[in-house]
Amino acid sequence: MDESSFDHIAQEILKQKQRMDQLATENRALRQSIADLRTGRGISVEIAGNRFALSDGFPPRDHQAENR
Numbered sequence: 001m002d003e004s005s006f007d008h009i010a011q012e013i014l015k016q017k018q019r020m021d022q023l024a025t026e027n028r029a030l031r032q033s034i035a036d037l038r039t040g041r042g043i044s045v046e047i048a049g050n051r052f053a054l055s056d057g058f059p060p061r062d063h064q065a066e067n068r
Contacts, residue, residue: 036042040054 043054044051045054046052
């Protein structure tokens with residue numbers, strides 16, 4: 001295997017690692033967005049001109065634990 005082939009392979013591996021790092025970062029951000037949506041964080045409802053936040057900033061209670 002000559003040096004130019006090795007350099008090309010090494011360059012492609014580096015590109016692939018950079019892309020994987022980008023995807024991992026994007027995945028973490030998307031998971032955080034999903035968690036925020038599930039708890040109602042950042043969501044508000046406007047009723048008759050009054051705005052109400054769906055989340056009070058605290059994590060949701062485990063309602064199943066209360067029923068045990």
